[in-house]
Each structure stands twice: as C-alpha cells, then as structure tokens.
Amino acid sequence: MNNWKVKSSANLQKLTVFAFSFFVSLGSALALQQNQEEDFKQFRGEVIDSSTKKPLVFATLSLEETNISTITNTEGEFLLKIPKDKASGTLIVSFLGYQSKSIPLSDLKPNKNKIALNISVTQLLEVNINAPKDARALVRETLARKGTNYFDDPTLMTAFYRETIKKRRKNVSLSEAVVNIYKTPYNSVRKDALELYKARKSTDYSRLDTVALKLQGGPFNALYVDIMKYPEYIFADELFEYYEFSFARSTRINDKLIYVIEFNQRQSVEEPLYQGELFIDVENKILTSAIYTLNITNREKASRLFVRRKPAKVDVWPTEVAYRVDYREKDGKWYYGYSNVLMEFKVDWKDRLFNSVYSMTAEMAVTDWEKNSTGELPKNRERIKKSIILGDEALGFSDPDFWGEYNIIEPEKSIESAIKKIQRQLRRSKPKSGTSAP
Numbered sequence: 001m002n003n004w005k006v007k008s009s010a011n012l013q014k015l016t017v018f019a020f021s022f023f024v025s026l027g028s029a030l031a032l033q034q035n036q037e038e039d040f041k042q043f044r045g046e047v048i049d050s051s052t053k054k055p056l057v058f059a060t061l062s063l064e065e066t067n068i069s070t071i072t073n074t075e076g077e078f079l080l081k082i083p084k085d086k087a088s089g090t091l092i093v094s095f096l097g098y099q100s101k102s103i104p105l106s107d108l109k110p111n112k113n114k115i116a117l118n119i120s121v122t123q124l125l126e127v128n129i130n131a132p133k134d135a136r137a138l139v140r141e142t143l144a145r146k147g148t149n150y151f152d153d154p155t156l157m158t159a160f161y162r163e164t165i166k167k168r169r170k171n172v173s174l175s176e177a178v179v180n181i182y183k184t185p186y187n188s189v190r191k192d193a194l195e196l197y198k199a200r201k202s203t204d205y206s207r208l209d210t211v212a213l214k215l216q217g218g219p220f221n222a223l224y225v226d227i228m229k230y231p232e233y234i235f236a237d238e239l240f241e242y243y244e245f246s247f248a249r250s251t252r253i254n255d256k257l258i259y260v261i262e263f264n265q266r267q268s269v270e271e272p273l274y275q276g277e278l279f280i281d282v283e284n285k286i287l288t289s290a291i292y293t294l295n296i297t298n299r300e301k302a303s304r305l306f307v308r309r310k311p312a313k314v315d316v317w318p319t320e321v322a323y324r325v326d327y328r329e330k331d332g333k334w335y336y337g338y339s340n341v342l343m344e345f346k347v348d349w350k351d352r353l354f355n356s357v358y359s360m361t362a363e364m365a366v367t368d369w370e371k372n373s374t375g376e377l378p379k380n381r382e383r384i385k386k387s388i389i390l391g392d393e394a395l396g397f398s399d400p401d402f403w404g405e406y407n408i409i410e411p412e413k414s415i416e417s418a419i420k421k422i423q424r425q426l427r428r429s430k431p432k433s434g435t436s437a438p
Contacts, residue, residue, distance in 0.1 A: 040405045041087050043105070045113025046076045047095065056117060058338060059095040060328060064102070067330065067369045070407045071338050079410040093117065096258070096279065096289060097251040120252035132282060135245035135261050139278060142285045143235060146228045147187030149286045150327075151335045154372035157181040158197075160408045161219040161364040163390060164415065168357055171418040174397075175201035175390040178406050179219050181366070182377050183336070186229055193377045194219050194384040200402055201391045202422045213347075215360050216308060218390040222364035225325045225339040227290050234274050234292075242269045248277065253288055254329070256281050265295060272301055276323075286334055287327065294321040306343070315348040319357075328366075338365045367407035397422040 047059040055076020062069035063082060066089065072078045082089070087105055094100040098117040132138045159181055165173035177199035184190040215221065224230050235243070248260040259282045265273035276292020296302035296318050303317040310316050321343050328337035340363035348355040377383075397419060411419060 040081045040083050041105075042079060042081045042110065043091075043108045043113060044077070044079050044111045044410070045108070045115060047072050047078065047093060047115045047117065048076060049098075050116035050118050053116075056095045056098070058324070058326060059093060059117070060326070060337065062092050062094075062328070063105075064090040064092050068367065068407065069328065069337070069365075070367055071326075071365050071409060073410045073412050075412055077410045077412075079408065081405055081407050083405070094254055096253045100254055120255070132259070135247050138259070138280060138282070138285070139235075139245055139261055139263070140240070142278075142280050142287050143228070143231050145285050146231075147185070149284060149334055150186035150228055151183065151333050152185045152187060154185060154375040155181075155183040155335065155369050156372040157183055157336075157366045157369040158406070159219070159364050159366045160406065161222060161362070161390075162409060162415075163215055163218070163221065163360070163362040165213050165215065166359045166361075169414070171414060173201070173213070173391060174415060174418055174422075175199065175218075176408070177219065177390060178403070178408075179364075179384070180378075181223065182372065183229075183369075192223060192229065194223065195378045195382055196384050196388075196393060198403075198406075199390060199393060200397050202397050202418075213358060213360070214389045214391055215362065216387060216389055218384060218388040218393075219362075219364055220384070220386050220388075221341050221362035222339040223336075225323050225341060226336045227325055228287055228327070228334075229336065239273065242266055242273060250282075251279070253279075253281075256288075257283060258288060263292075272296060272298060272305070288334070289324070289326045291322075291324045293323070296321055306345070313350045315350070316345060318343055318345040320344040335369070336366060339363065363409065365407075365409055 047056045047061070048054060049056060055072070057072060057074050057076055059072045059076070059078075060069060061071070061078055061080055063080075063086060066086060068080075068082065068086070070078055070080050080091070082105060089105055091103045091105055091108070092100060093103065093115050095117055097120060099120045101115065101117055103115065157180070159179050161177045161179055163175050164171055178197045180195040180197055182193040182195070184192055224233060227234060242265055243263045244266055245261055245263050248262045251258045251260065259280050261278040261280060262276075263278065264275040272295045274292050274294055276290065278287060279289040280287055294302075299317045302321075303315075306318055306321075307316045321341075323339070323341055325339040326337050327334045329335075340361065342359065342361050344357070344359045346355050346357055400423060
C-alpha cells in the first residue's frame, strides 16, 4: 500500500503542477490595439431543448465538410465565424442525448438565431441486446483502443482558450488566447506541444484583497484533461484497481448508443482520486465525453496539491475541482474537441473575520484543424512552457475586434459585461484629441 501511495501522489503532482497549481503574486495590465479586415461572416444565437426551451450547454456546431467548429457557452449561446467562400455550406448542430440537426447557413441570420434540438429516445429493448456485463472491462477495452478509434496522424489544431478568476460572482481576472496544438497520434507516448498565437488579458486588482491570484499552466490546464491521450493522470495501471465501475444509464449521440459508466474510488483508498461519469459508444468502444471531479475531502492534502506559493498569514484550500472533456468525430476517427476545469477555493486571512471565496475556470475548444503532414513540432523557444502564467504573457482588451476571423467561445453575460467595462475604462484613459500621452 505504501508503494502505491508514492506512485499515486506522483501522478497527481504531475497533473496539478503542470495544469492546475496557482500562486499568489502581484501583476500588471497592458493594452493593445489591432485592426483586421473582415473576410468572414459571423452568426450568433443559442441552442435550446425543443420542449423545455432550456439552453443546451456545450453543444457542438460544425460546418459540414470542413473542420471549422465551435461550442455553446454555459448559457447555450454561440458565435460562429465562417469564411465568405464557405458561406453557402451547412451547419451541423449536435448534443449528447439529442438528435443532430442540419441547417443551411443561408437560413441563418447574423444574430438572434434560435436552434431547437429534439431528445433522442433510447429503446429499452435495444439496450438489453448484447449488452456488456462488466463495466470495468468496457473501460479497459475503450482505453486500449485509442490507437484504433482516435486520430492516428499528427494534427495541427487551432483552439480558443479562456481562463477566468472570480471573487464570488464578480470577474477579477480574464485571460484569452488562440493557440496552436501540435497533437501527436493518440497511440504515441510523445506529449502534445502548444504554441501561443495571440492573447489578451485584464485584471481588476482592487477586487483581489491586495494580492493577485494567478493560474499556472495556461492552456495545459485544459489540454491534460484529454483522458484518451493522457490516461495516466487518472487511470494509470497502478491506480486502475482502486476504482469501482458500474453501469448508470444509456443515451444517444449522432444515432450511436452511448453507455454511461460511473466510477468512484474505493472507500478503502485514502489518497485523493477521481469520481465521475464516462460516456462510451458501446458498439465501437469509444469515449465520447467524460465528466468527473477530484476527491478533496482532505483539506490539507488538497491544499498541498494545488497551492504553489502564498503569504504566511493566508490559508488557501480548494472546495471543488471539476473536469469535463468532449470528443468529436470526423471520417470515422475521434479527436479532442473541448475541455474545461473548474476550481473553487477559499482564501482565509488569519487576521480577518471573514474568508474570501474564489473560483478559477479554464476552458479550451478546438475550432479548426488540419493534418500535420510533416509531423514537425515547434522549436523549444516557440513552445508554451508548462509553467506559463497566461496573464503575464497576454496583452490588453482595447480592440473590440481583437479576434478577427478566429472562432471563440461566446462570452457569458458576466464576462461580456466585464469586457465592455474594460474597454470603457481604456477609452476613458486614452489622451484626448490635441493632447499627447505622457
């Protein structure tokens, strides 16, 4: 048992140090202005349940016969940019448990599109025929078939990444980036490389209790949630037997029968592991989605995993750590499409009566990709380091058209409001006509 504990801690430390650790420090903000000519059409709207009218969160929207795609945000809203030479194409909208819908782009308006999806009904008889009996064996076989079912060629992906820090419900830090992901084949042991293309950030330090919280790892926060590429962070061989697996229910995606497998760490296991749900295409043994959390019931252990540096008079510990990853399919092969991380934590000043509650989120969506025919990776000096703090690398929010033709995740209302506030502040701070800047 002692030998297992060492291996488990090592795996968790790799994940947290590279992907989820943060430390307390001070920082500053810069501004950038950039103009780009629009050679694309954009469409805004929301995806909803046809019956309840509730928004569908993280629904996928992709342009047929291309690799262009985006997702809906946590309010079900989307923003999709299409090159003008592809504006006569067809949009495919899909969501787990719902029937996919095809819509000609010519039927869409620039704004206020409302796309309703119907629930896909699963027949009980269909579930009982040839159903697998062993949930653990199904998970093992799915992980073993990553070289068959997922991209087996080097791929260059374009992705949008966003991270936020909130104090309760107020945004205090916002960073965004477009990155290039040099994705190695799923059956390769080589890790993916990241290259920062464009980024912006802003922080309201007046809301941060005189200190600034920074998330270390940047886009690696989201990238390492790709379970099929990095199973060792959760289902390492030496840890697999410390989980219990069971069948929960079934659903559908794109007319494929999906089994939901629940997993939990055994009660006898003391080290913090994970629990959640795996969505598996039962016929082809493909992981299509995963939603899970880290066991953080031991406050001291959880704090050691996540906190890199802090003042002596401050206690910091996470109260929730949650993950999600979604995969997409193209020509019979699956690939990483979207992931997010949510970490909520408390900051307790020993000389203050009340503590502060913060949440940190990181999400990344692949918006386009192409085969990396040469298989080349960027040079070391061009790569994003795993220790990156995006807020230290990014520039400001002065240009409302900063992202140009690049697809991004539509900002939620609170983020959109924060961005508008930042831009108003920047406009007010500009020198008036006829005067010069100091």
